Amino acid sequence: MMALVWQGVLLAVLVAAMSVNADMQVDCRPDYMTLVWRESRNQVDPTLFRLGNCIPTSFSGRETVFTVGFNDCNFRRLVTGDQLIYSNDLMHISSPDSNELPFTLPVVCSYQRPKDWYNPTYVPEFNTYGEGEMVFHIGLMNEDFSGPAESTSFPLGSFIPIMASVELNFHQPLLLLLDECVAAATPELNPGSHLYPIITNKGCLVDSKTSGSRFEPRQNSSEIHLSLQAFRFAMGKEVYLHCELVAWDPVGLDHTKKACNYVQNHGWELVDNPAYSNLCDCCDSTCKSRRMRSTASGKLGVVKKAVLGPFTITENP
Template identity: 75%
Template sequence: MMALFWHGALLLSLAAAMSVYADMKLDCRPDFVTLVWTESRPQADTSLFRLGNCFPTSVSLREAVFSVDVNDCNFKRLVTGDKLIYLNDLTYISSPDSHIVPFTHPVVCVHERPKDWYPLIYDPVFNTYGQGNLVFHIELRNADFSGPAETTSFPLGSFIPIMASVAQNTHQPLLLLLEECVASTTPELQPESSIYPIITNKGCLVDSKISRSKFQPRQTSSEIQLSLQAFRFALGEEVFIHCELVAWDPTLLDNTKKACHYVKDYGWELLDNPEYSNLCDCCDSSCKSRRTRSTASGKRGIVQKAVLGPLTITDVNS
């Protein structure tokens, strides 16, 4: 395996140059990553940096250092062709009185795929899509979202962990949303396709009204995790989940750009800030935007269609 070292030749190009205020050095080893973020702004608090869900290994007045295993910190693994890619985000969580706004920077390590590396006993279900300078990714995960799923078969009533993410590269920090999702027995939706609605009405997890499905708390703005309770649809057949992923300006949430799930004895709740759950009030009617700006313009966000599957839902009683 050819590892990447400081500014190694195989590192995916992070086309945007580092801010004049900071510098990032990344050392990608086969199983270990070292990241050093150096700040020149005296008002920056280096303890507020996070790599995925990991705190810095050490901090000083100007540096945040992370020395971590690639199996930790919510690194996402992508195997494509002869490349083994690890993706993550470095985020700055600004304090309320800080002049430095929160931001996210992509972290990408690329290795040659080991000759002795083989997939698990099943084919991991994931898909990657590129649009503009954004790379969208959706996959099945294991029960705690810490790694790829170990099976594509789910008993009725169990949970199907789904994670979607966007690698932002040169783009401003964006919030990833699942705008619409339906299950179908076909990899392409047709007018005659039989479907099961999961997320409708611009981000409303309608399945959560009749099940224990829910969005999980975010680890970073560029990914979203969904615990989907296996439903009674096309039992024993191949099922494909069709979604529209939206990378959106996090400052422009409204009733058409949101992530809402239903909480028993409470009602609809906004994932990213429950205090603004009134944005979910339209989930039982029709969510229409008051804004005139089109997402297709790409100025505030990008929409990407994605398909996850096949997976199988089984009836344990049959």
């Protein structure tokens, strides 16, 4: 069945030029790939090759073979435009008693995305943003967040399900947060843009004070679900959400790194642990920020700007 779905798909392989004296062949198939490495040097140990976090499927003499699925071996997946791209790294790890230097080579399989294909976790309609080895996504979902939205038109007062996520690849586990979000009628923000604030003050869902909007209970630390009640802004026109996505150390929450709902007749509540809702106390004043640090050096987190849309809000029938 899968072969029928992918029939006629364009297959492409990108392999970096190799300074080592060897031959690498990659055969990209619909849902798996085979990589064959033929080594000309006697002293290279084939058992020390890795594709992502996978050991060789087989090896004989100077030939090392990987036959692996794209759901294994820490493959990185990127959906962009009409392309579906899977990438990984072939590595050779030097043994302590070897004079051979370790090396890493990129391996990429690129496919034309079938029109009826979407990933059950990340939809192709998502806007996608790269940050080093991290890939951020934000998109419109259906009512139970199980797949893509069937429409980009929402009646006033209905809920707009939004999911933001980050693919961490080899990074330490991080918590995804929505730091700021405003609605605008344009895909770019200009000095004179008319804005509707949704999330302000470093993670405070201010729209929940006057509506039923809410952050949903978290299912996965690398995702955050927002049920946004359709508001009276740019009615019948295209609306864009301009947001800052934050991937942050889960033990590093403070007044500036949090997700807070306003609960009527109760006050502000921290989504990830209501026992520490005092972190939301500044939502009605000013939550002072501190300097962001980068995971590139193994520290706390990164921020990525993202735009979601367009979608439209219509009058109730």
